[in-house]
Amino acid sequence: MVISAIADSLTRQVEAVGDTLSETFFEPVIRLGVTGLARSGKTVFITSLIANLMDRGRMPQLVAAADGRISAAYLQPQPDDTIARFDFETHLAALTAPAPHWPDSTRTISELRLSLRVRPTGLLSGLQGPRTVHLDIVDYPGEWLLDLGLLDKTYDQWSTDVLARIDKRACAQGFMERARAADPAAAFDEPLAQDLAKRFTAYLNDARKAGFSDCTPGRFLLPGDLAGSPVLTFAPVPLLGASRRGSLHREMERRFEAYKSRVVKPFFRDHFARIDRQVVLVDALGAIHSGPEAVEDMRRAMADILSAFRPGRNAFLSRLLMGHRVERILFAATKADHLHHTQHTRLSAIMEALTREARDRADFAGAHTQALAIASLRATVEETLDHDGKTLDCVRGTLLDSGKRAAFYPGELPEDPARLLSPARSGAQKWLDGDYAVMNFAPAPLVLKPGEGPPHIRLDRAAQFLIGDKL
Ligand SMILES: Nc1nc2c(ncn2[C@@H]2O[C@H](COP(=O)(O)OP(=O)(O)O)[C@@H](O)[C@H]2O)c(=O)[nH]1
Ligand SMILES: [Mg+2]
Numbered sequence: 001m002v003i004s005a006i007a008d009s010l011t012r013q014v015e016a017v018g019d020t021l022s023e024t025f026f027e028p029v030i031r032l033g034v035t036g037l038a039r040s041g042k043t044v045f046i047t048s049l050i051a052n053l054m055d056r057g058r059m060p061q062l063v064a065a066a067d068g069r070i071s072a073a074y075l076q077p078q079p080d081d082t083i084a085r086f087d088f089e090t091h092l093a094a095l096t097a098p099a100p101h102w103p104d105s106t107r108t109i110s111e112l113r114l115s116l117r118v119r120p121t122g123l124l125s126g127l128q129g130p131r132t133v134h135l136d137i138v139d140y141p142g143e144w145l146l147d148l149g150l151l152d153k154t155y156d157q158w159s160t161d162v163l164a165r166i167d168k169r170a171c172a173q174g175f176m177e178r179a180r181a182a183d184p185a186a187a188f189d190e191p192l193a194q195d196l197a198k199r200f201t202a203y204l205n206d207a208r209k210a211g212f213s214d215c216t217p218g219r220f221l222l223p224g225d226l227a228g229s230p231v232l233t234f235a236p237v238p239l240l241g242a243s244r245r246g247s248l249h250r251e252m253e254r255r256f257e258a259y260k261s262r263v264v265k266p267f268f269r270d271h272f273a274r275i276d277r278q279v280v281l282v283d284a285l286g287a288i289h290s291g292p293e294a295v296e297d298m299r300r301a302m303a304d305i306l307s308a309f310r311p312g313r314n315a316f317l318s319r320l321l322m323g324h325r326v327e328r329i330l331f332a333a334t335k336a337d338h339l340h341h342t343q344h345t346r347l348s349a350i351m352e353a354l355t356r357e358a359r360d361r362a363d364f365a366g367a368h369t370q371a372l373a374i375a376s377l378r379a380t381v382e383e384t385l386d387h388d389g390k391t392l393d394c395v396r397g398t399l400l401d402s403g404k405r406a407a408f409y410p411g412e413l414p415e416d417p418a419r420l421l422s423p424a425r426s427g428a429q430k431w432l433d434g435d436y437a438v439m440n441f442a443p444a445p446l447v448l449k450p451g452e453g454p455p456h457i458r459l460d461r462a463a464q465f466l467i468g469d470k471l
Pocket of ligand 2: 042
C-alpha cells in the first residue's frame with residue numbers, strides 16, 4: 001500500500017513539472033478524453049471534430065471560430081511516444097471517399113495532438129499576438145472505465161455479484177453450465193481455466209451484442225496484446241467452503257488480483273489521471289431499440305463509468321489524482337441524425353435523465369456537466385411524409401445493408417424520459433407505448449465547399465462546451 005502510494009504520487013509530481021514547463025511557454029495543453037462503449041461513435045466523433053476544427057465553416061457555435069479568432073489548426077506529433085496515433089487521415093478518407101464507408105473499429109487507446117493558433121479576446125487582443133493551444137485528444141474504450149469498480153472488490157465479491165447478475169441470462173448459459181459443474185476446491189487445471197475463461201469471454205461478447213453494457217472485465221472484450229495471457233484467463237467461479245492452496249479457486253483469485261494491479265491500475269495511472277476534459281458518448285437510440293433491459297443496463301453502466309469521475313469514492317483513484325480533476329464532462333447521445341430534429345430535445349432529455357444520478361455526483365465533485373444529442377457525421381436528410389392522413393417526420397438516407405435510399409420513421413420518443421426509464425428500471429420486457437427502430441445508414445457522399453468540414457449536428461456546441469472557454 002505505502003509503496004504504491006509513494007510511486008503514484010511521484011508520477012503526479014513528475015507530470016506536474018511537465019505541465020508547468022509548457023505553461024511557462026504560454027502554450028496551454030488541454031487533454032480531452034473521448035470515451036464510450038464499443039460502437040458508441042468515438043472514432044467518427046474524433047475524426048469529424050478534428051476535420052471541423054481544421055475547416056471551421058460549420059462551427060458557428062464555437063465562439064472563437066465564429067469570431068474568426070482561430071487563425072490556424074494543424075496536426076502535430078503527439079506528446080506520448082508509447083500510445084498509438086489516432087489514425088485521422090485513414091478514418092477521414094473512409095468517411096469522405098466517393099463511396100464513403102464507416103471507419104474500421106479500433107480496439108485500443110490512441111491519441112492525436114491538434115494545435116490551434118488563437119488570437120486572444122478582449123483588452124489583451126491588441127497587445128498580445130496569437131497564442132498556441134494544444135488539444136491532445138485521447139480515445140479510450142469506456143469498457144476500461146468500468147473496470148474501476150473491480151478495484152474495490154475481492155475475487156469472491158466479484159464472482160458472487162457476476163454470477164447473481166448473469167445467472168438467468170440466456171446468453172450466459174454456456175458459461176453457467178460449465179461454472180456450476182466446476183469444483184473450485186479441486187486442484188488447479190489450466191485447460192479447465194482456459195475453457196472457463198473462453199466461455200466467459202464468449203458470454204461477454206454475446207451480452208454486448210444483446211445490448212448489455214455491464215460487460216467487465218473490459219479487456220476480455222478488447223484484449224489487444226494481452227490476448228491469451230494469464231491475466232485474461234480467469235472467470236468467476238463460486239467458492240464452496242474454504243479456498244485451498246493450489247486449487248482452481250486460489251489461482252483464479254490470483255489472476256483476478258493480477259488483472260487489477262497489472263492492467264487496470266496502469267491504465268488509470270498513465271492515461272486517465274491526466275485528463276482535463278471528457279466527453280462520454282452513448283448510443284442511447286441503439287439501447288432504446290434493443291428494449292427496456294438494455295436501457296436499464298446502460299443506465300447502470302453509465303453510473304459505473306461516471307463513478308470514475310467522482311474520485312472521492314475510490315481510495316486508489318483519489319491518491320492518484322491528488323486534486324487534479326476533470327473540469328468538464330459532456331454526455332452526448334450520438335447518431336441523432338437517425339431522428340428528425342423535432343425529436344432531438346427528447347433525446348437530450350433522455351440522455352440527461354439516464355445520467356442524472358451519476359451527473360449529480362460528478363457535479364458535486366466540482367465538474368461542469370452537460371447532456372446533448374449530437375451526430376458527428378450527418379448521414380441523413382429530413383423529410384416529412386403523409387401517412388394515412390397524418391404527417392410523419394422522417395429521415396432519409398442510404399441503407400447500409402442494401403445500398404438503397406429509404407425514408408425511415410424511428411418511432412416517437414416520449415416527451416417525459418420517465419416513460420422509458422421507469423419501465424426499464426422495473427424490469428419490463430418490452431416497451432408498452434411504442435416501438436423503436438434503428439436503421440443502419442451508410443455515410444452520405446459529401447461535396448464540401450472550401451473551408452467546410454463534414455456535416456454534423458451540434459458538434460460545434462459540443463466543442464464550445466468542451467474547449468471553448470480555453471480559446
Ligand atoms: N448515422 C450515424 N451513424 C454513426 C455516427 N457515428 C457513428 N455511427 C455509427 O456507429 C458505428 C460505430 O462508430 P465508431 O466511431 O466506430 O464507434 P467506436 O467503436 O466508439 O469508435 C459506425 O460504424 C456507424 O455505423 C453518426 O454521427 N451518424
Ligand atoms: Mg473506435
